[in-house]
Amino acid sequence: MRRGGKVGARYRLTKGPIRGGSGEVWLAHDEELGRDVVLKRVLGGETPTGFDRLRAEARVLARFSHAHVVTLHDAVRVGRRTRATTYLVMEYAPGGSLDHRPCLPPRLAAHLGAQIADALTALHAEGIVHGDIKPGNVVATGARTVKLADFGAAYRVGGKETITPNSAIGYTPDYAAPEVIRGQPEPASDVFSLAAMVYALIAGAPPRPPGGDGAGAYRIGPEARRTVELAADVGALREPLMAMLRRDPGARPTAEQARELLRAAAGPPAELPALPDPLAEPAPDEGAPDGGSGPAGFLTLGHGNRAPHGAGRFVRDHGRTVVVLSTAVVVLAAAAGVWALAGGPGGASAEPGPSGRPAPGSPAVSPAAPAPAGSGSAALFGDERTADPCALAKPSAMSRYGDAELDAAYGNFDRCDVIVDTTSGPRIDIEVEFVDGSAQPTGSVHTTGRVRVVDEPADGGECDRTLLLDGDSNSAGGTGHGAGGVHAVVTAKPADDSAPSSAVLCGMADTATAAAVDALNAVPADGRLPRRDPPLPPASLVNTDACTLLTPAALEVVPGIDAGDPDVTYGNWDCSWESTTSDLDVDLAFDRGEPPTADDGSSTRLGGHRAFVAPPGEDGDHTAVVEVVYRTYTGSQGDRLAETLELEVSGSAGDARLRSMATELAASAAAQLPAR
Template sequence: MRGGTGEVWHAEDTRLPRTVVLKRAAFRDDRSGAFDRLWSEARAQARFGHPHVVTLHDIVEEEADGQVTSWLVLEHVPGGSLDGWPAMSPEAAARVGAQIAAALAALHDQGIVHCDVKPGNIVVTADSTAKLADFGAAYRLGGTDTITPNGPVSHTPAFAAPEVLRGHPEPASDVYSLGATVYALATGAPPGAEPEYDGLGPLGGVLDAMMQAAPEDRPGPDEARRMLDDIAGTEQPEPPGHAAPTDNDGPGAVGGRTTAWGRPAAFVRRHPRPVAAVVVAVAAVAVAAAVVIPSGGQEAPARRKPASLIGDPRTADPCALADPAALGRFGEAELDNDYGNFDRCDVLVSVGEAEHDVIDVRIGMATGAGPESGGGPARTIGRVRVVAEAPEEGECGRMLVLPSPDGGTTVSIDARQTDEPPAGAAPAPLCPIADTAVASAAAVLNRGPLPRRTPPFPPQSLAHKDTCTMLGNDALDVVPGIDARDPEIDYGGWGCEWHSTTQDIQVKLRFDRGQPLTAEDGSPTRLGGRRAFVEPDGEGGGTCLVRVVHRTYADQHGDDAIEMLFLVVQGEPPTERLCSMATSLAGAAAARLPAA
């Protein structure tokens, strides 16, 4: 498929396996300019993960006969773009807008402005989750790290803010473009010079605010998300029965011709990170990219791709995988959906009278493709592969490896004793408990997509934030050798980790939930106007733990519970130095917390 800025090919990664999209520049007469635009697009998406942004898996170069071609390897979103969809209800359009506004808030926190938000650059998953695509027009604010200069193809006039048309884009420009996009989704056409809001109800007022002529009069993306989310309620966009390709070949495009091509001579990388395994995988993708053409010249019918079982990580409900009734045969079982980070759900099983007889069955979502080889015994339950993890004292674990297109997500199920049993006590049936929980979870996954959280997280919850955006380079400068742009991102963006390249120091930041904190949880202080607790060696020797309280809410029993930042600095420096760094980092993160 060929368009205004490049060619897009569908491909099958035969090693992982998963469907991906390969994108390369459309060369025409300006080969160097085409390469620059493609690498610019990669820089805009690199090291950035968000559930409402299309994922950039890799960028590679193919070298053959002295010529080098650059390729982006992108997430395949089977639902296609929103370009050409018939008008949807104001509530459904607001749902799309709220999701993309969340993506824009995260991008702006990273200093990235998209510059071309429009229906053709929004793709939808099988469960109607919207994702922002095509960063070919994006740029980074400030300094010399410009991603792309403004030019005749850097925006779409029907959706561009007035300042963009004048050549001066800024973050507020994306809010304007999103307002114009939501308007088009709800009415079937972009707004004219004088938009008509009749029939849009409360959405009309929100769009009017988002499309104010002066950038300073528009809401920020977080405020726009909250307003759109309130209007949307539980509404979701319904696919019209077709998937439209983006007009400039964004990564969600589907339905175009795909041409067979041969094995590349080599892939050459221009960045130093160890990537041998990925290069092999992408080489396999390239070989598998062809669609077989019958001798009669007709394309073979497209194979229907399986729908995602997980969908949007932030709305998928891990508690839907739990079955307390099935675990009830071991003792009294109670679901706890307010335990730890947002990526988990726990069932507490009382197998006896003593405290050590309480078993915590933890169901956790994680990023990663699972073990490539080795590990414990494996078996298959329907579409789900179950791998037994190495046994540990007081714990029995299993990993559920999901089929394509969810190869980047795993589900861990661990049965753990909450307290160490006394000597001579009979062992708890940890592995039978874990296997019972596995059977229930696999049954849910094999029936179809994981149900959504009901009710959804409230607007003020940390569940809507990304931990990696809570700390920038300025804050992380207190730790030698850490690059804020190179984090390890956990499931849902709810955990982030940075490693120093010059010293044995790592920073771990995650969101957490639990009971209200007291002086037993560390030395009380205030950071960023919030209550905080500093605990030397709080995560074992050579660590310093800082917890910052975000908000208090009522848990499932009506008792007080809190959401908090959970920050750990771990390494070789003395504990006093670790706590100095941890307190500084926690204060910077606390300053970025939303209103509680």
């Protein structure tokens, strides 16, 4: 998507995107209701069943209306099959989060804390525990008014998992109660975290046990059994905060009682000062659609401690919108810091990641540094048509999890998959995909041999690891196909409607990544990756440039399409165009798998090939899909497979018009397919 385009035929993208991990955040304008909203592209809703579950959860919280809780408006799914994309639409809070502001007077901090306690009172009454109260998850909506955001770590009382599909219980160590660290969160845990947050707003850092040494002060061990120490002068808040920070959750006040204690300490709101502006920091690199610097006004702030009154430089230009966007899967809202870049919670998960690396969702997120000069990936990968992604996909490495089987024809030619029927039940797809290196991966980085691995934060229903080779540049400013060489991306995701935790998916992704890294390092310095064996036949679409199948004249059926500026993927097997005058998009991609049937749409013939036109509304609003069968063949396991061309048109032109354009374009492309 690009600025000016639409999502779901009503949300016009106005600023963004901010990209990171697997997430993408936009500011948009709801043209039906005339209001600004925030859109977050999320994973976990790719299948119709997964999307239905995600949307049902979203609507539960969308119906929850409270003056101090950010509102989720909608969930929108666009696209089809593996290219389906889900966006969550939520309230836009322009004031930014409470993170990284100057220290507040105790009474103002108490006033803000009372508002969050009021929100928690209502949430707890509905059986919902937030699970991650901290300054970065509270956004300002007025001079003295705040709202609670980000329910990515929320869970139902009595439950073992978060409300968010596919997520394990998450928290931020400096604000988490001792029982949360032990994996036993409850409503009283929110009260503890609220007290830690209120104290941090005053003192610049959360409270610590005597002798506490920084992050994770409430971890299991002696610290979890000590009394929390309030070193700063908090005035009349000392007794309320100490009560809320009691080690025994049963001895803490309820959220409702905490609200009254904080209100009493705050006094009359009219006597309180306004919230100070956030401290200014350099904006991060943003993924502007055209390789530019990104939209002015998007500012993300880190998790650093607050400066004393008067310290630092303030954002004084109130005409410049300061937006701090957080990532969550059930409720998304403006929040701070690494949240916006990481595509996942700023808090750490309860367990460290493999080999001592940060766990999925860890706040330790940084862009991968440029690689030193060298031969790079171009020489190692060689001819894109013959380079074998299956050379990096190792079923034997995944057998520890269950029955693992290689599937070399599970999508486009740039990927190879290992399907794992795990002993615990879920069916997991381990995908190895070759991608051009123009995009900048974000995450913690470690190096093995000549391969750097970027552990991208888990997002929704999958976990990604990007493999970079020495000599490749992965600057976000690169332009053109393959500007940063070739990357290999290892992804672990469900192959069914199960909802494995991020810890399970990332553990499997790390195992698959280790095997892929070994395979890359085993290639001699002047050698190449193994070629496809057996090679694909000359008649295969692997030898065809998808972008050449639609001429400028053919693309004229879609108003405003810029035929000379397609978005092209690795191998030129997926090509897309966008209209410059409307929200219409065209995507042409190759696919492999079981031959389509009448269940996939109405059968017809286009350009001498059998084709299937999907019924309207099958895969999301305002999308038309036509699938053209190029050739059928027998796979390595004796199964019948097909190479197909998929043509998709999306936008707000109406279902009948979209199907007409998609069918006409598919006919034009089918006529250009090479003769077999």
